[in-house]
Amino acid sequence: MKLNKLMQAMLLSAPLILVGCNSDNDDSSGSGNNDTVASSFVRVATLPVCVQIDAECDTDTETAAEIVDVSDDGQTLIYTDSPRGVVGFVDISSPENPAPLGTLSLGGEPTAVAVRGQYALVGVNTSASFTNPSGELAVVDIASRSVVTTLDLGGQPDSVAVSPDEAFAAIAIENERDEDLDDGRIDLTPQAPAGYLVVVDTSDADPANWPTRDVDMTGLASVAPTDPEPEYVDINSNNIAVVTLQENNHLVLVDLATATVTDHFSAGDVSLVQVDTAEEDIISQTDSLANVVREPDGVTWIDNSHFVTADEGDMNGGSRGFTIFNTGGDVVYTSGNQLEHLTARLGHYPEGRSENKGNEPENAEFGQYGDAPLLFVNSERSSLVAVYDVSDPQSPRFLQVLPAAAGPEGVKAIPSGNLLVVASEEDDRGTFRGAVNVYAYAEQASTYPAIESADRNDGTPIPFAALSGLAADLSDANRLWSIEDSAFRASRIFGLDISTTPASLDRELRITDSNGVLAALPTSGPTADDSAFDDTDLAALINDDDTVNLDPEGIAVSTSGGFWIASEGSGTVGDGDRPVESLNMVVKTDAQGVITDVVTLPDSLNNVQLRFGFEGVAEYNGKLYVAFQRAWNSEANPRIGIYDLTAESWSFVFYPLDTVESRNGGWVGLSDLTSLGDGSFLVLERDNQFGPDAAIKRIYQIDLADADADSTVSKTLKRDLIPDLTATGGLVPEKVEGLAVTANGDVWVNNDNDGVDDNSGENQLLHIGNTSDL
Known part of the structure; x- marks a missing residue:
């Protein structure tokens, strides 16, 4: 390696x-x-x-x-679930197979938890309002998952810590502010009541006997000194607590034995x-x-x-x-x-x-x-x-x-x-x-x-982010190519060196229209004025520096050099909420990313455009093969477009999608396809479901060598990708969108992380074997 x-x-x-x-x-x-x-x-x-x-x-x-701690024996996790008002318990005796153990309702919003011996100490916010905060410390027996006692905290808790010797607990009482007042600016409008720290002496065997002491933190910070808002607390082995006053931009050290502030600073x-x-x-x-x-x-x-x-x-x-x-x-x-x-x-x-x-x-x-x-x-x-x-x-x-x-x-x-x-x-x-x-x-x-x-x-x-389609270099088995989708402006092509682990994204090419090819695109199609691209729409695709704003979903390396990029159209004909702003097109670029040609669909299809358009693209034997994500015009299945590069003409076949299998419903569509070099193709099919709802992330093989125009092709399942995706230890990503086969037959897939927008941002690039193994 x-x-x-x-x-x-x-x-x-x-x-x-x-x-x-x-x-x-x-x-x-x-x-x-x-x-x-x-x-x-x-x-x-x-x-x-x-x-x-x-x-x-x-x-x-x-x-x-939200917040998690573990029992002293390391076998049980206790976490806070604020939306449901519960703490949850998880068995991690087998870390690879954590098992739910149930939840416990606490009659308020649990904000923090820390373990002390057999007990979980849970800060519970019971506040009626910002100006009338209240809260309690629920002492929960971990084994029985029951509350043994509660201690009144007098305000809204935000963090709980237990000292290493288990002699003390400390609770940061934030008494958070109303963020709608002066945009939450604490320096403009301090908001009473002030926050403070609660110190709990936990030495008694019976938690009902644990005494509490409040530590005043007003007058310390230079920012809103009358309104300290303790956010988080941790304790060292000398029983010194460090407390963050986030909004006050201040740090406070507290001796827990005496419940006194020993130092503080900005x-x-x-x-x-x-x-x-x-x-x-x-x-x-x-x-x-x-x-x-x-x-x-x-x-x-x-x-x-x-x-x-x-x-x-x-x-x-x-x-x-x-x-x-x-x-x-x-x-x-x-x-x-x-x-x-x-x-x-x-x-x-x-x-x-x-x-x-x-x-x-x-x-x-x-x-x-x-x-x-x-x-x-x-x-x-x-x-x-x-x-x-x-x-x-x-x-x-x-x-x-x-x-x-x-x-x-x-x-x-x-x-x-x-x-x-x-x-x-x-x-x-x-x-x-x-x-x-x-x-x-x-x-x-x-x-x-x-x-x-x-x-x-x-x-x-x-x-980089929002990687969509994937393609193999025609001569270098250690190189893949990908693109970013419409999550970003000024579209780019990326080169990935897969000889290293992790793969090195070491090349970026801006797609540009410096020759005016895209700018000269004919205006014809399905908008209200019979113009697919009015001046505003076309201008929105081309920036002042000639970079372009496409929706690249598929990529293939051209046998004549450069790249084919499948750009998904934006908008649906007849949908006022999603008007057509761009058509589906295949863009040809040279090796530097400069556009040299643009291929669009016949007007008969542009006139029924659905926003789920071009996804994958592949080149084989003088033709382009383009996968539509979903069916158009009330057709039963999505099309695979076949564009003859010499005749400059389109024909189509239909691809039979799997029926929806997810318990959450949704839809199933195509994401990518790649040529195997003999008229057959691997096709990536997926549903739009994530995590435990995901059901369909599959690779099929189809043969288009002798497929009749307008026929529905047959397919053979080659790989269910869900075992590959769950083997990473994470949740199954929704958008498994890239598929490539290298010159030596290795099969790779990747996911689109949506540009980290409503997404964890996780990028998986998985080598799932060789075509001979599928």
């Missing part, structure tokens, strides 16, 4: 820890596996917590896993370079942000002298990283733009959040795994967990990333079981499900990412 350049650098700089990925502490972060097996984390299971309602998750009820600010601050459907990491307040959210001690803050940063564009402080309030390390570059390098950057908080670090956790002191940082919007070695707090060493279900919030290190657990709270059936993610630590190669990008000349990574 060939090593990529970042792994080579890692071997030179850090021969003792060879884990997944490494960035050598600069602003570029990459990853790579090698033939030397070393300890790393691998995702082994993802449990959607909707299974607590229905074993098959056949429910529209919103669920979530979290300060950061200045960032080479970040994206504009939401323009292009990832462009060329901007700067100056003096952005950190506004830390989650916090974790890494030793008794240092702690780490996850800097979510609500103000002025977001702070976008994490910081290591010492107990004197000094910054000993700040990550700068590293997480922004990392997420862009791995296809997880949320461009739609560029004007806000970017990747949005949410939480941090520390665990000592043997000799390795490891830090975990959750990126909420990118749904990644970054892992660092913090042997030297002044120079943490990036190791690897872990993919998570959407919106990772809670994170729990379980060194005793060589496990890590992450709770993901985002849930909306059809796009993502709240879930518990389980990772195992062992001597093994990391399995994620599947793709990482190389650097541009300015040192920033080639940003």
Whole structure:
């Protein structure tokens, strides 16, 4: 196996820890596996917590896993489910097969949980309003899953921590603000009542006897000193609690034995370079942000002298990283733009959040795994967990990333079981499900990412996401080509070197109309004025610099050089809510991405355009073969268009789709096709369902060598992809959209992550064997 350049650098700089990925502490972060097996984390299971309602998750009820902890024996997870007002229990005695154990209703909104011996301490928000907050600490017996007592907290809890010696618990009482007042600006309008910290003495055997003390935090922060809003708390082995006052941009240290503030200081600010601050459907990491307040959210001690803050940063564009402080309030390390570059390098950057908080670090956790002191940082919007070695707090060493279900919030290190657990709270059936993610630590190669990008000349990574179609190079069995779909403007073609693990996305080509080919497209078709492209529509496809805004869904390498790109049309004829804005077309480019030809459908089909149009494209024996995603014009099945390049004429056959099998309904369509070189093709067929609702992700083979025009072809199942997709330990992605066969017969598939929009952003590029094995 060939090593990529970042792994080579890692071997030179850090021969003792060879884990997944490494960035050598600069602003570029990459990853790579090698033939030397070393300890790393691998995702082994993802449990959607909707299974607590229905074993098959056949429910529209919103669920979530927000904060998670584990029983002392390491066998049972306890997580908070705020939408349902419950805590859930999961058996992880077999980490690869986590099993639901049921839920417990708490009569309010559970916001946090921490384990103390046989009990789970759950912060429950029972507030009537922002101005009349209330809450309690529910003490839950883990074995019987029942409440043994409750302690009044006097306000709205947001975080619970238990000291390592289990002598104390600390609860951050946020008493959160009404964000509709002055846009939530705490500096403009402090909102009473103030938050505080509750210290619980847990030494008595009977929780009903546990006394509580309140720690006043007013007058500490320079920002809204009358309105402290404690967000998160963690406790070191000296029984010193560190508390983040996120909105106040302040950090407070509390001695729990005396329930007194021992020190406090501002979290300060950061200045960032080479970040994206504009939401323009292009990832462009060329901007700067100056003096952005950190506004830390989650916090974790890494030793008794240092702690780490996850800097979510609500103000002025977001702070976008994490910081290591010492107990004197000094910054000993700040990550700068590293997480922004990392997420862009791995296809997880949320461009739609560029004007806000970017990747949005949410939480941090520390665990000592043997000799390795490891830090975990959750990126909420990118749904990644970054892992660092913090042997030297002044120079943490990036190791690897872990993919998570959407919106990772809670994170729990379980060194005793060589496990890590992450709770993901985002849930909306059809796009993502709240879930518990389980990772195992062992001597093994990391399995994620599947793709990482190389650097541009300015040192920033080639940003990518929303990969759609896939194609094999005609002569190089180690190269694939892909494209990005309409999630982004200024459409691009990408080259992937698959000789490395992960694959290296090392080439990007902007598709351009510098020869005016697209601009000269005839205007004829099905709009109200009988013009398929009026001036406005055509102008919207071509930018001032001649780059183009297509919807590339399929790609094929042309035998005459360059590429064929299948661009899906936008809009449906006769649908006022989805007017036709562009037609389906196959665009020919040269090897540099310059458009040299455009092929459109006959007007008879343009006149009945449905928005589910061109998907895959392949070339064979002087003809183009184009898959329509779904059937048009009330036809029973979708078409496969066959375009004769010499005669410049179309013919069509019909493809028999599988019937819908998902318990959630939906539809079934085509995603890609690729030639096998003998008149037969592999076809990728999928439903529009995700995770536990997914039923159809399949590869079929069809023979078009002697197919009659307008006939319905027959198909042979070659591969059910769901076992391949679940083998990654994650939830099945909805949009399995790319299929390619290399020159040596290897079969590859990939998914479209929707540009990290209502999506976890996970990119899978799977080698599923050789055509001889299908």
